[in-house]
Amino acid sequence: DTEVTQTPKHLVMGMTNKKSLKCEQHMGHRAMYWYKQKAKKPPELMFVYSYEKLSINESVPSRFSPECPNSSLLNLHLHALQPEDSALYLCASSQDGKGAPSEQYFGPGTRLTVT
Amino acid sequence: AQTVTQSQPEMSVQEAETVTLSCTYDTSESDYYLFWYKQPPSRQMILVIRQEAYKQQNATENRFSVNFQKAAKSFSLKISDSQLGDAAMYFCAYRRGSWGKLQFGAGTQVVVTP
Numbered sequence: 690d691t692e693v694t695q696t697p698k699h700l701v702m703g704m705t706n707k708k709s710l711k712c713e714q715h716m717g718h719r720a721m722y723w724y725k726q727k728a729k730k731p732p733e734l735m736f737v738y739s740y741e742k743l744s745i746n747e748s749v750p751s752r753f754s755p756e757c758p759n760s761s762l763l764n765l766h767l768h769a770l771q772p773e774d775s776a777l778y779l780c781a782s783s784q785d786g787k788g789a790p791s792e793q794y795f796g797p798g799t800r801l802t803v804t
Numbered sequence: 805a806q807t808v809t810q811s812q813p814e815m816s817v818q819e820a821e822t823v824t825l826s827c828t829y830d831t832s833e834s835d836y837y838l839f840w841y842k843q844p845p846s847r848q849m850i851l852v853i854r855q856e857a858y859k860q861q862n863a864t865e866n867r868f869s870v871n872f873q874k875a876a877k878s879f880s881l882k883i884s885d886s887q888l889g890d891a892a893m894y895f896c897a898y899r900r901g902s903w904g905k906l907q908f909g910a911g912t913q914v915v916v917t918p
Contacts, residue, residue, distance in 0.1 A: 722906075731895055731908035732849070745905065777847055791837045791899055793906055795849035 692716075693796035695780050701802045704770060710799045712763040712780030721763040722793065723755060724779040732779055738763060739785065770803045777801070808898050810909035817886045818917050824871075825881045825912045827896030834858075837899045838872070838879045839906075844892040852894070855879065883914070891916045 693714045702708050712721065720739045724732035737745035738757040746755075752774075754766040763780055777800050781793040807830045817823035829838070840852040855863045855872050863870050867884045883890055896909040 726847075729893075729911070731911055734905055737905070739903075779849060781849075785903060791901075792839060792851050792854050794851065795841075797846070797848045800847075 693780055693782055693794050695796035695799050697799060698797065699800045701804060702767065702770065703804055707768045709767065710765040710778055712796055713761055714782040715761055716782065718782035718784050719760060720783045720785040721757065722781040723763070723765050724781065726777045726779055772803050775801055775803045808896055808907050808909040810896050810912050812912045814913040814915065816915045816917060819886055819888065821886055822882060822884045823886060823914065825894055827879045827909055829877050829879065829898045831877070831898065833900050835901045839897040840881045841895045841897060842892045843895065853881065886916050888916050890914060
């Protein structure tokens with residue numbers, strides 16, 4: 690099973706709203722990622738969690754707040770977003786570790802629209 | 805810094821024909837991995853194929869194969885017997901070791917015509 694699930698599939702929110710994106714994997718992977726992707730562009734890395742600890746924050750604005758409650762779950766809390774934050778948000782996971790397969794598996798994404 | 809370059813914004817291929825997508829990368833590392841991901845209109849990112857830098861043998865997955873030229877830092881993807889379902893954006897990606905960030909190229913849009 691190489692499935693990463695994400696909810697919701699679509700989200701429309703106003704600039705004053707607070708919402709959360711959820712991601713789940715049951716592959717025993719110890720690294721999880723959030724990416725932002727604009728149309729016709731490659732994904733841009735936002736955050737990396739390794740063994741449930743935040744290991745990389747790519748200078749993402751504080752209106753995006755990641756959380757990793759356990760090794761299978763990853764959340765992205767959204768608050769006071771701007772219209773330019775509208776994008777596809779992708780979650781991914783990988784096994785990582787010396788000698789481990791290094792490929793990342795992606796979820797289907799959440800299409801976010803900020804109005 | 806590592807960079808990944810895909811110089812073909814779009815490639816068109818007829819059904820049952822073969823198309824080759826190019827990718828070059830720049831690195832001074834010896835331990836790295838290269839990937840091709842496919843993103844169809846649904847926008848689900850799907851891993852197509854993986855190549856370890858230390859392996860000389862080119863990776864193959866069914867109709868998909870790569871030509872890995874380590875000295876030239878080239879990693880092209882060949883799609884044989886193209887099918888309508890192969891129509892998608894294809895991203896080449898690089899990862900240093902087992903822990904590094906995944907770096908993507910700009911993508912190549914593959915159009916398959918009947």
